[in-house]
Amino acid sequence: MAQHSAKGAQFQAVTGNRLVDGEVVYFTASGAWAEAFDAAAIAEGGEAADALLAQASPADIEAHVLDPYLFEVIALDDGSYLPASVRETIRAKGPTIRPDLGKQAAQESA
């Protein structure tokens, strides 16, 4: 697994792909998995991040979500967060070349 957070990243979240259809999902504060990045639980600091990943990766994780991992997010002034890398931005939205596909399509029509 490639590294998806810079060393010493301040904010991180946990993501994976759903087994049944491969959909990108995020681990939420209530311990569930959601399709929208906005629902992701944000951990501040390395220890909190490790704890979040551990919480998201119980032994039976394989039943529904594949390979959860931590990735870096950045905090905006308005209190919201965005994925730090191009890769995670694309996972959170969809292919940049097809705005009609992926999560961005649903967000657009919503």
Next chain:
Amino acid sequence: MYRYDEFDHKLVADRVEQFRGQVARRMDGSLSEDAFKPLRLMNGVYLQLHAYMLRVAIPYGTLSSKQMRMLAHIARKYDRGYGHFTTRQNIQYNWPALKDIPDLLDELAGVEMHAIQTSGNCIRNVTSDQYAGAIDGEVEDPRIISEIIRQWSTFHPEFSYLPRKFKIAVTGHENDRAAIKLHDIGIVIAQNQAGETGYEVHVGGGQGRTPFIAKKLADFVPAAQLLAYLEAVMRVYNMLGRRDNSYKARIKILVHETGEEEMRRLVEAEFAKIDASQMLSLPQAELERIAAYFAPPAFAELPATSDKFEAARAEDAAFAHWVKTNVVAHKQPGYAIVNISLKPIGGVPGDASDTQIDCVADIAEQYSFDELRVTHEQNLTLPHVRLDDVKAVYDALAAHDLATPNLGLISDAIACPGLDYCNLANARSIPLAQDISTRFADLDRQYDIGELKVKISGCINACGHHHVGHIGILGVDKKGTEFYQISLGGAADETASLGDITGRAFTEDTIVDAVEILVETYLDQRQTGERFIDTYRRVGMAPFKERLYAE
């Protein structure tokens, strides 16, 4: 075209049912992901950024209309209305749900297609010349031996657990359109002085992290000995290929580290061990049975020229332009080879919608003996069109945005899916292809520039063939941001060469300008009749580099 026999049918049908059971056990939790992953990969199912991806094999790039229609049906029913034709003559679907894939494969098997051996450390889909059986000057239709190799390599027990994946390409023509020297094994069909057909065998080519041009290990392997010779190559690789480091596991590394001479000696020693009386070679009747599937279609006796075709060319300038770039002479008088560009200006290289796929299927059925081809440059080919019908074909294609007149020009770039889809990618490649084709949209300018092969990969695995682009572009990641490295002077044809890196990488905002500077430099430097690659080979890197990095 080859038709499945009862064994082929059973093989594929059994595999679908086996996979159905595996998917069901994965869903109910009785198979772990670690156990399931190699099983799904053996059936062409990858997990990408947004979803699963299914890679369907198109053996040596040949399809019937019925098969093509099934590809459209699958795009509609199981995907998001489109498919992506790849540099290995396959088609990939970007959004199938795992739970639906067994049904999808079942439908695919109904038209004699599958996704077996499109992933994993086995012998992959055999690729070949898209002009097979249609171009003049062919020694033999390369699809015959390609089909034999396909059958030999399918579920071959000895070669199902190789150190790494293994790709074979075949050409029957001196002009290599199958990039055979960039394959693990590249085969050129040849004739000896006695007029017998045999095979020139090149081994150890490849791209990726460590690119190499294949070394010619044999000038002429007699036809009856080819499978045994391939077996000898595979055995040497299976025994000596590295399994400790996946980056060094391809046969190209073995050939490089062993040396060409020693590799040849090892293969010949292995070949000598094969008992001549038990050598695997096809009975004549079976050979003839397979060859008969690739017999030329029932061409009509026609004059070499067509008044209808010439009149249309004189009347319609857009048609004339398209003919100039996309239509190629056929070996049969009165026929033409028609290329369909999947590179509309600003479009996604290799993508086709379900309606476009259906449209091409209809045209192939009506005008090209029910046959079409996929090219490694991510385009389609109608191999046998009457000159009289070329205008009608053009009109039908144009109605579906499939008549872009740019084959071989700068806007006909190869691009891998890149970071828009791919889990391995470091950078996006499709937007670059779109931006370059938009920048150079003007046809007169493209014609003035002439043949220019741009090839773009979103990571070092080089699915976009950047090492062999006249202009190659490699996407790299620097701390989560995309950068693009340029190489010049690569070629994938019979003059195969690997590109040289120009220097420091460019940002997304400056890469298209950089390409334009390279094109302008070529236009300034070129002598009469020179293509970009010719000029580069004559003048070298210096003038390009100087302009590219001028402050």
